[in-house]
Amino acid sequence: MSESPLPVPAAPSRAGSGFGPDISEVFGPHAADGGPDLVQLLTPEGERVEHPDFSFGTDLSGDDEAAMIRGFYRDMTLTRRIDTEATALQRHGELGIWAQLLGQEAAQIGSGRALRRQDFAFPTYREHGVAWCRGIDPLQLLGLFRGVDHGDWDPEQAHFGLYTIVIGAQTLHATGYAMGLQRDGDVGTGDPDRDAAVVAYFGDGASSQGDVNEAFIFAASYNAPVVFFCQNNQWAISEPIERQSKIPLFHRALGFGFPGVRVDGNDVLATYAVAKAALQRARDGQGPTLVEAYTYRMGAHTTTDDPTRYRLSEELETWKLKDPIQRVKAYLTRNGLADQAFLEAVNIEAEELGQHLREGCHALPEPSPLDVFDRVYAEQTPELAEQRAGYADYLDSFDVPAETGSPR
Amino acid sequence: MTKVTLAKGLNAGLRKAMEDDPKVLVMGEDVGKLGGVFRITDGLQKDFGEDRVIDSPLAESGIIGTAVGMAMRGYRPVCEIQFDGFVYPAYDQIVSQVAKIHFRSKGRVKMPVVIRIPFGGGIGAVEHHSESPEAQFAHTPGLKVVACSNPVDGYWMIQQAIACDDPVIFLEPKRQYHADKADLDTSAEPQPLFTSRVVRAGSDLTLLAYGPMVKTCLASAEAAAGEGKSIEVVDLRTLSPLDLGPVYASVRKTGRAVVAHEAHVNLGMGAEVAARITEQCFYSLESPVLRVGGFDTPYPPSRIEEQWLPDLDRVLDAVDRSLAY
Numbered sequence: 001m002s003e004s005p006l007p008v009p010a011a012p013s014r015a016g017s018g019f020g021p022d023i024s025e026v027f028g029p030h031a032a033d034g035g036p037d038l039v040q041l042l043t044p045e046g047e048r049v050e051h052p053d054f055s056f057g058t059d060l061s062g063d064d065e066a067a068m069i070r071g072f073y074r075d076m077t078l079t080r081r082i083d084t085e086a087t088a089l090q091r092h093g094e095l096g097i098w099a100q101l102l103g104q105e106a107a108q109i110g111s112g113r114a115l116r117r118q119d120f121a122f123p124t125y126r127e128h129g130v131a132w133c134r135g136i137d138p139l140q141l142l143g144l145f146r147g148v149d150h151g152d153w154d155p156e157q158a159h160f161g162l163y164t165i166v167i168g169a170q171t172l173h174a175t176g177y178a179m180g181l182q183r184d185g186d187v188g189t190g191d192p193d194r195d196a197a198v199v200a201y202f203g204d205g206a207s208s209q210g211d212v213n214e215a216f217i218f219a220a221s222y223n224a225p226v227v228f229f230c231q232n233n234q235w236a237i238s239e240p241i242e243r244q245s246k247i248p249l250f251h252r253a254l255g256f257g258f259p260g261v262r263v264d265g266n267d268v269l270a271t272y273a274v275a276k277a278a279l280q281r282a283r284d285g286q287g288p289t290l291v292e293a294y295t296y297r298m299g300a301h302t303t304t305d306d307p308t309r310y311r312l313s314e315e316l317e318t319w320k321l322k323d324p325i326q327r328v329k330a331y332l333t334r335n336g337l338a339d340q341a342f343l344e345a346v347n348i349e350a351e352e353l354g355q356h357l358r359e360g361c362h363a364l365p366e367p368s369p370l371d372v373f374d375r376v377y378a379e380q381t382p383e384l385a386e387q388r389a390g391y392a393d394y395l396d397s398f399d400v401p402a403e404t405g406s407p408r
Numbered sequence: 409m410t411k412v413t414l415a416k417g418l419n420a421g422l423r424k425a426m427e428d429d430p431k432v433l434v435m436g437e438d439v440g441k442l443g444g445v446f447r448i449t450d451g452l453q454k455d456f457g458e459d460r461v462i463d464s465p466l467a468e469s470g471i472i473g474t475a476v477g478m479a480m481r482g483y484r485p486v487c488e489i490q491f492d493g494f495v496y497p498a499y500d501q502i503v504s505q506v507a508k509i510h511f512r513s514k515g516r517v518k519m520p521v522v523i524r525i526p527f528g529g530g531i532g533a534v535e536h537h538s539e540s541p542e543a544q545f546a547h548t549p550g551l552k553v554v555a556c557s558n559p560v561d562g563y564w565m566i567q568q569a570i571a572c573d574d575p576v577i578f579l580e581p582k583r584q585y586h587a588d589k590a591d592l593d594t595s596a597e598p599q600p601l602f603t604s605r606v607v608r609a610g611s612d613l614t615l616l617a618y619g620p621m622v623k624t625c626l627a628s629a630e631a632a633a634g635e636g637k638s639i640e641v642v643d644l645r646t647l648s649p650l651d652l653g654p655v656y657a658s659v660r661k662t663g664r665a666v667v668a669h670e671a672h673v674n675l676g677m678g679a680e681v682a683a684r685i686t687e688q689c690f691y692s693l694e695s696p697v698l699r700v701g702g703f704d705t706p707y708p709p710s711r712i713e714e715q716w717l718p719d720l721d722r723v724l725d726a727v728d729r730s731l732a733y
Contacts, residue, residue, distance in 0.1 A: 150512040176477020214470035378573035381649035
């Protein structure tokens with residue numbers, strides 16, 4: 001076996017070959033800034049900019065617009081605090097693992113706040129910001145990572161699916177749920193309180209999964225009201241986006257027969273505007289959209305990962321300059337839309353949230369070993385009931401009561 | 409009372425379920441205009457419309473994955489996998505999602521999804537069209553697995569599976585689809601879904617089967633009767649959960665048991681059934697529980713499938729070995 005890497009031939013020109021133009025001529029090279037198609041409404045420096053197709057706040061009064069942006073700032077700050085606190089809890093051994101969202105706050109809060117009550121979101125395991133927008137107590141996010149449950153919110157009540165760990169599987173669930181909305185007549189009626197959409201969250205790595213591609217096909221075929229919201233955070237654990245795709249991800253949508261758009265995933269105004277428009281398309285019955293939120297995983301894949309083994313610190317430093325929260329803070333303070341008292345109040349709220357998580361995490365109830373038998377089926381089977389009874393008898397044969405766990 | 413084939417019984421059962429509950433949907437490849445490659449869904453799209461009888465794109469994981477979402481929205485999808493060997497692209501959705509969502513959600517989310525799979529061989533088909541994957545699903549907690557063996561069971565069991573709030577893998581013996589007819593009385597009281605049934609009484613040995621092997625075992629028992637051997641035959645009907653109470657009663661009476669299935673013997677349903685009989689009927693057994701089934705090879709080319717599949721003679725060979733022990 002040769003030690004040398006395989007030679008990479010120079011891309012030959014395809015002009016006149018009969019196979020169309022060279023791919024790089026059509027889509028351009030990958031660019032760290034997301035390329036010319038990036039929808040951006042707030043620059044990393046905190047300057048508002050115009051976009052021909054998407055806008056923020058044009059339907060709001062100045063006061064309402066400022067209040068909404070302050071709300072985004074608060075949401076993102078608190079979401080980051082959830083992430084920081086959970087990471088610390090993992091370091092202290094209170095959580096087995098934590099999937100960090102650091103850097104993806106704008107993508108999640110912008111899209112999460114664009115949802116209406118009747119919309120339904122299907123998350124991966126990193127959508128802590130979207131969960132926040134759906135009104136889920138962040139304490140409920142910790143159970144999965146602490147190992148006391150697999151998720152403890154009611155998906156139907158919260159309109160937020162349980163965290164899905166098998167990559168991309170939830171995009172099909174989202175598409176099926178959207179097909180259900182169609183059959184319920186909850187699409188395209190014109191009633192803003194009735195028409196509903198579904199959003200499927202996934203990442204750049206998931207774009208390689210068969211399920212995601214099948215979800216695209218089903219959604220296109222049935223014109224299902226689903227928004228495929230891809231947070232391209234550039235890294236699938238250690239593998240860069242170039243391993244997953246030769247073309248910008250949002251362009252893939254065209255091949256499936258629906259529109260795709262790339263948005264600055266670190267710009268909460270833009271992610272809100274684009275998600276809002278895509279969700280409305282879905283609610284109106286115009287079918288699916290792929291939104292690629294171009295962002296960056298500033299932390300590790302999870303707390304067990306070590307990014308220094310596969311990526312350069314310069315890359316992280318570059319993205320730190322595009323921090324999603326700092327640009328909103330700069331915009332608000334520079335334009336007199338938020339004063340020190342507001343910023344301080346958010347900080348205090350973040351402290352309180354951190355305390356809530358620390359104290360609540362310790363107090364999360366431990367599962368009973370007998371619980372597992374009761375949740376496998378809606379209609380319990382005799383053989384599992386028998387297995388449960390046998391195990392309960394076994395536990396009772398020790399001095400420690402069954403409900404508090406087996407002796408060690 | 410009408411005489412129906414298994415295909416007609418299933419079709420009538422699906423129709424009845426769709427009439428009774430507007431949330432019941434049928435989906436799969438070619439289930440609409442064509443009525444399915446075996447015609448099990450014949451005429452349903454014409455009568456219930458394209459929204460309820462859904463011709464899907466050709467993607468099995470997509471069929472099951474979208475069914476999960478529709479179930480979450482309150483529907484009861486009945487998915488058709490066209491042939492046993494094509495279920496594997498959907499295996500992840502079935503095992504990691506369909507089977508686990510009720511458990512994962514602490515019982516908050518129900519998964520009333522039926523996955524119909526024509527299974528087994530004997531139709532002279534090409535590769536991947538004749539397999540018996542039931543043990544893979546029976547080995548998965550969260551799924552229920554049943555197999556019908558005759559037209560009357562087909563009619564009732566499909567309705568009962570659809571009414572069940574748990575996911576059901578519904579196995580249909582494809583070589584029986586258009587074979588025998590039986591009298592169907594739709595006003596009769598059906599036997600509960602997750603129960604086995606003694607289909608022939610006997611006193612010398614208990615023969616256990618399900619799906620396509622029930623017919624083979626009944627014929628074997630008939631042949632054995634000509635030699636003065638009295639064989640009791642049990643149609644297991646449900647593979648997960650197993651209903652072995654009637655089996656234990658039978659084995660305690662006969663002292664001998666043979667389990668037959670088309671699937672590979674190694675780690676097949678017969679292994680589990682034999683283990684449980686041994687645990688529960690140890691002092692009644694006159695001989696070890698024997699298994700007869702497909703060999704531990706991939707399914708063969710169809711020209712030799714009749715040799716590969718357990719037939720009347722191989723079942724009787726196992727019966728003789730048990731009786732001679």
